[in-house]
Amino acid sequence: MIKITLWENAYDSIEHGLEHLEIAINNDNAYDYRRAVLDFCHAAELLLKEILFRIDPIYAFDKNDLFKKCLDPLHPTIEELYSCKSLEVHPLCNAVEKYAPELKNEYNANLNVFSKEASKLRNKIQHFCYESTVSEIRGTLLKLSYQLLCPVFSYLDTEMKYDPLEERLYEAFSVENVLRYYKEIYHQENRDYSIGCCYACGSYGLIMTYEEGYPTSCECLACKFTQKDIQVEDYRICPDCGGNSLIYSEELDGGICLWYKCANHKDGGIVISMEMCDSCNDYKIENVCNCTESVE
Numbered sequence: 365m366i367k368i369t370l371w372e373n374a375y376d377s378i379e380h381g382l383e384h385l386e387i388a389i390n391n392d393n394a395y396d397y398r399r400a401v402l403d404f405c406h407a408a409e410l411l412l413k414e415i416l417f418r419i420d421p422i423y424a425f426d427k428n429d430l431f432k433k434c435l436d437p438l439h440p441t442i443e444e445l446y447s448c449k450s451l452e453v454h455p456l457c458n459a460v461e462k463y464a465p466e467l468k469n470e471y472n473a474n475l476n477v478f479s480k481e482a483s484k485l486r487n488k489i490q491h492f493c494y495e496s497t498v499s500e501i502r503g504t505l506l507k508l509s510y511q512l513l514c515p516v517f518s519y520l521d522t523e524m525k526y527d528p529l530e531e532r533l534y535e536a537f538s539v540e541n542v543l544r545y546y547k548e549i550y551h552q553e554n555r556d557y558s559i560g561c562c563y564a565c566g567s568y569g570l571i572m573t574y575e576e577g578y579p580t581s582c583e584c585l586a587c588k589f590t591q592k593d594i595q596v597e598d599y600r601i602c603p604d605c606g607g608n609s610l611i612y613s614e615e616l617d618g619g620i621c622l623w624y625k626c627a628n629h630k631d632g633g634i635v636i637s638m639e640m641c642d643s644c645n646d647y648k649i650e651n652v653c654n655c656t657e658s659v660e
Contacts, residue, residue, distance in 0.1 A: 370417065371520055374410035377403040378513065385505070385536050389498075397501050398489050404505055404513070405486040408478050411516040412460050413450065418520075419463050425450050453483040466519075472635055473515035474616065477564075482508045502537050503587035506565035509533055539567050539586045546571070546585055558624035561633035563616055564589035570633070572622050579609075579622040589615065594622075603636065603650050604628050612638050612647060619649060 368376075381403030388396035416424040422440065429449040434440040440448070451459060457475040460467060467473045482504050488494065534540070543559070550557055556574040561567070562584035569585040578599070583590045594611055602610040602621040609623035619638035621628050628634055641648045644655040 370410045370414040371517075374407040374414070377407040377410070381407070381505075382532055382536065385533075389536055389538075394494065397496070397498070398494055400505065401482070401485055401489055401501060404508055405478070405482050408482065408508060408512055408516075409453065409456065411513065411520070412456050412475075412478075414520060415460055415464050415467065415516065416456075421445065423459050423463055424456070426455075454479050464519075467515065471515040471519045472511075473519070474511035474635075476617070477507045477511045499588060503565070503589075506533055506537070506567060506587040507589070510566040511564065534567055534586070537586065539569055542585050543569050560622070560624045560626075560629035562587060562589055563613065563620045563633040563635050566633055570629075572624065582620075582622060591620070600638075600647060600649060602626060602628075610636065610638070610649070619647075 381400045384396040384399040384403065387393060388400060413424045422430060422438065425445065426449040427437075430437040430440060433447050434444040450456075457479040461475055468475070485496065485500065485504050488496065550571075558572050558574070558579075559568065560570045560572060562570040564584060565587035567584065567586040570582055570589075571585060572579040572582045574580070576596075578594075578596055580594050581590070581592045582594075591611065591613060598611050599608045600610045600612075600619070601608055602619075602623065605621060605623055605626035605628070607621070607623045607626065609621050609626065610619045611622065612618070613620050613635070616635050618635035620633070620635060628636075637650045638647050640646075641653040641655060644653065646654060
């Protein structure tokens with residue numbers, strides 16, 4: 365009997381995607397870039413379905429289809445499920461967020477990078493005239509790997525030895541060469557800047573540009589994550605380093621520290637929990653707000 369689990373299928377797609385990516389970069393081949401995006405998105409979809417399957421298989425399927433095609437929709441047979449429609453990307457991500465909240469809370473996974481960014485690029489490839497740039501594909505694959513695929517593999521704890529996806533992607537895209545190139549340009553511009561780990565893709569390529577003694581913008585050379593027009597009043601105290609260097613990122617739905625000496629940059633750029641407090645007009649940082657501390 366031939367048997368392949370969902371996560372084994374997903375891992376195989378990643379392996380194929382990396383192979384196509386290496387060919388694409390060396391030969392500037394649009395078809396291999398296309399294949400890499402499709403394979404990585406396929407892997408993401410399978411891994412998210414694996415999460416739901418481990419909780420309850422029916423969560424991965426369209427509810428209307430279950431009631432239409434199954435005698436007992438809450439306890440369908442495997443043969444019945446073969447005929448049912450599984451969830452598409454957006455409802456799939458919503459279901460994972462609902463039934464497996466620890467994926468985000470404990471493993472820092474960002475489902476939006478798949479539902480809002482990678483799946484959009486996949487749709488462009490599958491349903492429209494394919495037109496993209498190396499920069500767009502690089503950013504998408506780095507973010508998808510760092511923010512979703514690797515956290516999901518850790519969450520599933522497959523105990524399978526696999527090369528860290530980030531390192532293989534950085535090597536394929538030669539992120540170090542990109543950084544070296546821009547360092548020369550910044551030196552010519554006399555730009556006041558520092559370098560840290562990107563919170564969106566994990567690469568050591570987050571350029572933090574200073575004006576008036578503090579970072580007013582940041583941009584990742586690898587994935588093009590950006591934060592612009594940062595005002596001094598936007599900063600809050602970072603719980604990791606104690607510096608007034610933490611800002612909220614709407615894209616990442618959390619806090620990022622822009623002091624390059626913060627240990628967070630050595631740890632790979634981990635997003636800090638940061639959300640608006642219901643009691644005041646300020647942020648709760650790691651579930652603590654100054655207003656509650658004042659009351660106590």
